[in-house]
Amino acid sequence: GESVGLHLPTLSVQEGDNSIINCAYSNSASDYFIWYKQESGKGPQFIIDIRSNMDKRQGQRVTVLLNKTVKHLSLQIAATQPGDSAVYFCAENPSYGKLTFGQGTILTVHP
Amino acid sequence: DTEVTQTPKHLVMGMTNKKSLKCEQHMGHRAMYWYKQKAKKPPELMFVYSYEKLSINESVPSRFSPECPNSSLLNLHLHALQPEDSALYLCASSHAPGLAGYEQYFGPGTRLTVT
Numbered sequence: 097g098e099s100v101g102l103h104l105p106t107l108s109v110q111e112g113d114n115s116i117i118n119c120a121y122s123n124s125a126s127d128y129f130i131w132y133k134q135e136s137g138k139g140p141q142f143i144i145d146i147r148s149n150m151d152k153r154q155g156q157r158v159t160v161l162l163n164k165t166v167k168h169l170s171l172q173i174a175a176t177q178p179g180d181s182a183v184y185f186c187a188e189n190p191s192y193g194k195l196t197f198g199q200g201t202i203l204t205v206h207p
Numbered sequence: 208d209t210e211v212t213q214t215p216k217h218l219v220m221g222m223t224n225k226k227s228l229k230c231e232q233h234m235g236h237r238a239m240y241w242y243k244q245k246a247k248k249p250p251e252l253m254f255v256y257s258y259e260k261l262s263i264n265e266s267v268p269s270r271f272s273p274e275c276p277n278s279s280l281l282n283l284h285l286h287a288l289q290p291e292d293s294a295l296y297l298c299a300s301s302h303a304p305g306l307a308g309y310e311q312y313f314g315p316g317t318r319l320t321v322t
Contacts (some may be wrong), residue, residue: 104247128312139211139297139313140250185249193238193263195311197249 101152102190106163115173115205119186119198124167130195131160131171135182143171143184164201181205211314219320222288228317230281230298237282240311241273241282242297248299257303264284288321295319 107117121129123169127148132140146153146160146169159172169186186198220226223322238257242250255263256275256310270292272284282296295318299311 128309132313135317139299139315142310142312145310193255193257194252195240196252200249 104108104170104202106204108204109176111176111205111207113176115171115180115203116185117173117203118172119121119169119205120132121167121169121186121188121198123188123190123196124164126190126196128144128189129160129162129169130187130189131158131169132143132185132187132197133180133182134185135202141188145202176203176206178205211312212297213296213298213314213317215317216269216315217320219322220288221322222290224288225284227285227288227294228283228296228298228316228319230283230300231312232300232312233249233279234300234312235278236300236302236312237278238279238297238309240300241281241283241303242270242299242313244295244316245269246294252287254283285319288319290321293319 130145131143133143134140134165144155144158144160146162151162157174161170173180181204183200183202185200187195214229219231240255241253244250252265253267254273259275273284289298295316297316298314300313301309
């Protein structure tokens, strides 16, 4: 399933499935984007980043895709595990020193 | 060491109290940040320090006063807060803006309750 990161949506998947979390960013001047994971009671944890001169970047089990034409960012998590359950935020860097967060998506992984 | 530490973890204060939140990092980062996060909402930027100088203040009320004593420490002084200021206060650090790889690393936050 897919989610749009504007209203704190939820995504529920089974363990082992692939997850796709979407985010619409607002500022066409943003040149740097980050995905964060935030577990209950903790601060946001860096997952992966991408610069505006790229359209895809892969990490361990995660892939970020950037479509600048429609100002859309997605995070793909392969073989989702219960430990991946958290709130996921995209963040954009619209100007010097600033990071603006999207509304977040709650990911729940069922064993 | 990729850790940002924050103290205290929890803080309860009255509206007439003065308290301070503390943040520390030893990653050699020269940019440090304060964010406020309400429940079920994303973090919102409050202040940015770059090379120990305040570079961004996002129109934060003066009852919040940031301080950066040196490149590893960041404080947030609190005075005459309102109940609506109750939130999770997050500190983050990064390489200075404009340099490569300036992802922000976050601390665990201080859960503040104003009574």
